[in-house]
Amino acid sequence: MQSHFYRHDLVRRDVKQVVCSVCDTEQPVAQVCTNCGVGMGEYFCDICKFFDDDTGKQQFHCDECGICRVGGQENFFHCDKCGSCYSVTLRGNHSCVENSMRHHCPICYEYLFDSMKDTSVMKCGHTMHLECYREMINRDKFCCPICSKSVIDMTREWKRIDEEIEATVMPEDYRYKKVWILCNDCNDTTQVYFHIIGQKCGHCSSYNTRTIAPPVLPQ
Known part of the structure; x- marks a missing residue:
């Protein structure tokens, strides 16, 4: 049956x-x-x-969110633009993204707004579960899955790539070719010399870039 x-x-x-x-x-x-x-x-x-x-959860009701949350009301504030409660440590210390919590975690795809798991707010303002963020970093993925901006200070990595490029001479046919690139970190568009290891943004020196036009031979 x-x-x-x-x-x-x-x-x-x-x-x-x-x-x-x-x-x-x-x-x-x-x-x-x-x-x-x-x-x-x-x-x-x-x-x-x-x-x-279980009052150990320190439940409280947020009128703006319209739901009950845990963690103690004194430890949170409601960001009107982001549309959710954040830790008081982020008050005036985060990039606002409209309704940033009203979407699914880009890693596990669980809805973030009413999730019971801890949430991480990245430098770009986008959000994901803290445990998903840590797993992403442990796997050497340092870009936001939503906007592709760097989520940690990459200064040391950019310096390492500088040294690698300096030690790697391109073949004569490619040495003076240029490409147009878009920087994921500062959104600037610049024309730089092509290199097989990476293209450095001429504005913010980030290597978190992508080619938007094919190599151009010098005139």
Whole structure:
């Protein structure tokens, strides 16, 4: 016999009545049972109709986000442009991207806005799960998966590439060819000498660049 299972998503805000699990009394949503007086949850949000007995999570309701969050209200602030709560350490210390949290993590594709996992805000302002960010860095991937900007200080790496290019002389046929490049870090477009190892931005000295026109022979 084939069984059919149906998933029902509860819209908490629409809940009007609850049933006490101790005395089976149906009643309007509240933190304490109107009949037997038992507490239905150590934490209760009347807006979200949310109960929780684990107060160690330091739950709080954010009116701007419209949901309950964890971690202690004193440790977070709501960024109106980014559209989400961020750690107070990021107040005035992050690049704002409109609704940056209202999308999926570019690594694991879980929706970030209401995720329970810690989130990392990169230099460019885009966001992903902290554990996904760390895995990306451990795999030597240093560019934002969304905008391709460098997410860490690459000064030492650029210096290493400078030294490698200086030690690697291009064949005569390619030595004086030029290409147009777009820098992913500063968005500037410049024409530079082509090199098989990489093209250095003439504006910010980044090697996080891409060729946008084929090599051009000198006139």
